[in-house]
Amino acid sequence: MKDINKDIGTKTLLVFNCHEPWVYQLGVLGYDLDIIVGLKGRHKPVWDEQMRPVPTNSRFVHLEDALSAKKPYYCIITHNISDLLDVKYRDEPRLLVIHSTMEGRLLEEGQQVEPEEMKSQLRQYLDLVGGHAVAVSSMKGNSWGFTEDIVPFGAExxxxxxxxxxxxxxxxxxxxxxxxxxxxxxxxxxxxxxxxxxxxxxxxxxxxxxxxxxxxxxxxxxxxxxxxxxxxxxxxxxxxxxxxxxxxxxxxxxxxxxxxxxxxxxxxxxxxxxxxxxxxxxxxxxxxxxxxxxxxxxxxxxxxxxxxxSLEKFKAGFLKSIETARFKSRMKKIL
Incomplete structure (x- = not known):
């Protein structure tokens, strides 16, 4: 595990911890990882080592520390609209990872929301901040109306x-x-x-x-x-x-x-x-x-x-997703 006191590297991803097995994969990308723990709604306030060991080149941070970090992150990895809103005052590229179908999420959370309105609001917000969305499967991308970038998870x-x-x-x-x-x-x-x-x-x-x-x-x-x-x-x-x-x-x-x-x-x-x-x-x-x-x-x-x-396919695909997020962020600033 990366030293908690070490300065943020020139290429560090800020990652909201959603699901340890998925986040663990990011260790293959070659970047340093600042993983946000202590988030509300999680079954554990810390990294769950029952699911996965701590990824290489990573350290744990709390949201307030990440928000006040002075050095820029290479990209911010989010998993829902709440994550996106949490980092609204950060200026770095944002990548939204879609892990569930919209229908499944609404059912699981018991929400009474008009699906088309929810999709429209999410797309409008990503356009507003110059963010990019990647889905873990075609089915889940189609569900939310984001079909341009699909990167399935992998294993070695x-x-x-x-x-x-x-x-x-x-x-x-x-x-x-x-x-x-x-x-x-x-x-x-x-x-x-x-x-x-x-x-x-x-x-x-x-x-x-x-x-x-x-x-x-x-x-x-x-x-x-x-x-x-x-x-x-x-x-x-x-x-x-x-x-x-x-x-x-x-x-x-x-x-x-x-x-x-x-x-x-x-x-x-x-x-x-x-x-x-x-x-x-x-x-x-x-x-x-x-x-x-x-x-x-x-x-x-x-x-x-x-x-x-394979994990190699995941690595190649997700690295491209990060660069797409960075490109969209740059274009938003130019426009």
Whole structure:
């Protein structure tokens, strides 16, 4: 971790901490990172090392310290309109990262807002400050009306242990399920996998026997040992994969889920997909009995992750996003 007393470098990103696994990726960019912690609405006021270790070349700052920093940041990485408003008096380029569909966010937060009005206000504000938006998927970019820049998150296969699948048990990694039941098709999940040997991991207050891993190393051991990984999601509200799915694929796990146009899984090759919970349950039972099949399918999932969802692709794409934000900021000042 970077020395808290060290001066801000010539290329330092100011990053609002949204989700540790996503922010952790920024460590590959080659910039110093000032990560804002102590934000309202977070489940922890500090960096959650149960999810990820501290990124390289980073330090933690509080919002008030970041706002009063004398040296300029290379770019400010934000995740919502609140973040953008928090830095309204800073002069640096702003990059908004879109992590959710607008419909999913409104549903999860229980907001009664006209979607078109919300999209219009966000675009107007970005135009006003010369900001740029990048989405983590085409679906999420389309949802908000920002389709010019899409940079999916990625994973590095070499970060994970060789897959073994020796535990005849499925795995799902998911946080705050109760507020996201519809988004995650949780009723479907329960019908398909209820009563089977499936381990649920994540921050889920109120769900008995469910907890987050102690650290990333423990999580990687789970990915190495469990037989298959589960991801279900409403195709109208959420992508056909999330960061945990990409991790599981990179670790060599086969994936089970519902049919989804955005799923990176090829049915019968790198996993199984079905909209019939009874059929998906049969596939789960098959993999629980057949470790060799799980290894074979997981190998294909790992290959797909390396080709389509690599950390190198994320790095190249996000570096371009930062430069686009800087260009738009310069043009705004000229005009």
């Amino acid at each position: 296969s070499n970060d994970y242990y060789p897959y073994q699948g020796d535990k005849s048990c499925g795995l799902r990694i998911c946080n705050f399920i109760e507020s996201r039941r519809r988004i995650l098709l949780w009723d479907f999940h329960e019908k398909a996998f209820g009563g089977l040997s499936v381990k649920l991991v994540g921050h889920n207050p109120g769900m008995a026997g469910v907890s987050a891993s102690n650290n990333w190393e423990e999580l990687k051991r789970m990915l190495q040992s469990h037989r298959f990984f589960i991801h279900t999601a409403d195709p109208q509200l959420e992508d056909g994969y999330n960061m945990a799915t990409v991790e599981a694929m990179s670790a060599g796990m086969p994936i089970l889920g519902n049919n989804h146009p955005g799923s990176p899984i090829r049915h019968g090759i790198s996993g199984f997909l079905s909209d019939d919970p009874a059929e998906l349950r049969q596939y789960a039972e098959l993999l629980l009995k057949d470790r060799d099949l799980a290894i074979q399918m997981g190998r294909e999932a790992r290959k797909t992750a390396g080709q389509e969802l």
